[in-house]
Amino acid sequence: MYGGTCITIACVPTKALVYQAEHPDRRLGEAAWFEQAAAKKTALAEAMRARNFEMFDSPETSTVITGRARFAGPHTLLVTDAGADRAAG
Missing domain, CATH: 1.10.287 (Helix Hairpins)
Known part of the structure; x- marks a missing residue:
């Protein structure tokens, strides 16, 4: 949400x-x-x-990823999106 x-x-x-x-x-x-x-x-x-x-x-500078997120490191967020993991950092 x-x-x-x-x-x-x-x-x-x-x-x-x-x-x-x-x-x-x-x-x-x-x-x-x-x-x-x-x-x-x-x-x-x-x-x-x-x-x-x-x-x-x-905005051109952002992408919304809908899913569940957790921190995978100090500068990395791991988002589970419909069963697939995507890392952003």
Whole structure:
């Protein structure tokens, strides 16, 4: 996910849910309201992560590699990308 803690699980989701709680759609029952609030929170976080990906992947000087990373040395990062290892350093 391209957004870190704030966009993924902290600031943005919390504030989105607080906003929804402060501005409820009174036409909905409680269960429907909660589903709608959760969907709006998820859509907002997904849109922000997509925008972050575009910003990271667009400069000529960077390449985004999606996968799991670990340090293989003091200046080398090993990324497992769909079963293949790629080293960057």
